[in-house]
Amino acid sequence: MIKFIRANGKLISTPAFFPDATRAVIKSLTPHDLADAGVEGIVINTYHLLFTPGSKIIKKAGGAHKFMNFKGHIISDSGGFQMLSLIHKSKKFGKITDKGIKLTYPGFKEVLFTPEKCIDAQFDLGSDIMICLDDCPGIDASKKEIDESVERTVKWAERCKKRFQENLNKNGNSTNRPLLFAVVQGGSYTALRVNCAKALVKLSFDGYAFGGWPMTRKNELDIKFLKLVSDNTPKNSAKYALGVGKPEEIAKCVKMGYSIFDCVLPTRDARHKRLYVFNKNPSKTKDLTKRSFYGYLDLGKTMYSNNKGPIDKYCSCYACKHYTRSYIHHLFKIKDSLAHRLCTIHNVYMYTTVIKRIRELG
């Protein structure tokens, strides 16, 4: 398993979990909070930032790192997944064509988001790892639709790579350069996944990501296809499981060869009062893939109103060191944003604890 990835002249330790800062913020946290919580990198979203504030504004600010005042690593997601989450839900957000995605984000001027524009925007953002624009099919897509999405994803990846190269040449620096990852689509069809992976590997990228929906319809990790993609990409390449997942799912994916993860769960759940805890001492466990090892706490429940313990007795994050469940429950009741901040710090710290332990165990 690879221990480091070099991007933009900096080393990224792996495996790594980068929480999602879709709109260039981990909601409610400052970069100082992030550093404190052991967060080494984040994932921002090209699609969302294209509209607000606009990639050019971030470029003028000196890139996303400076704009956000964040010193860690930054991966920019292409926005391909938004085709699934927005356009497949409502046509008002846009339309997918072979040229690119016609984006009609409410309140903004219509733009044709091509693979080239996607890459240019990611250079504007100055991210360390860039993701090719992919065509992510909806969860109920037919085989024909997935077939088309694979074809488009590969073609777009090729165009992304070409544009990526052009941007690198323009900058004239080949050693301290960002990386470009391609996304493997193919849904739940073995042949499509394999073909997509092989076609992308042939084009050669710095890393490969598992795209689409990482969960089965039963909401279980789709191990079969995650493994298939991992097995059909070069052994020592960086592998990114997009949108994965719960701590035990990440641990499982690491065993399959994945080294980079991002997921909205720890941050969103924190805002939804759901806290992640360890049922046993994490520094003593050797297997982090067991579901029973983790617990969830709904701090909104009245049962915690007078609970004087920390969120998690095995955790030493800022929130656990300084505040009780009772107080945070109170903050939720009065709808104070400090609840979000403390809980986000905790959940994110909990994930970094899991990652650190996985690294220790090798």
Add this chain to the structure above:
RNA sequence: GCCAGGUUCGGAUAGCGGCAAUUCCAACAGACUGUAAAUCUGUCGCCCUAACGGGCUACGAAGGUUCGAGUCCUUCACCUGGCA
């Protein structure tokens, strides 16, 4: 003392002849996996049924009118204004 308005399911509200009865809050339960999410979905009088459904008790109290009353009428109790 006179006049006017009010009293509804934990709290606050809607309802002005067909109602177990609106909405909000609270409470309870659930969801959340490349973030349109500090969000969303249920339940929320009691009892029976796996379910469709059924039974009982309810809109301050007591009477009355009506096929039918939270809704109309009378009296009483309490609360809030205005005038004495």
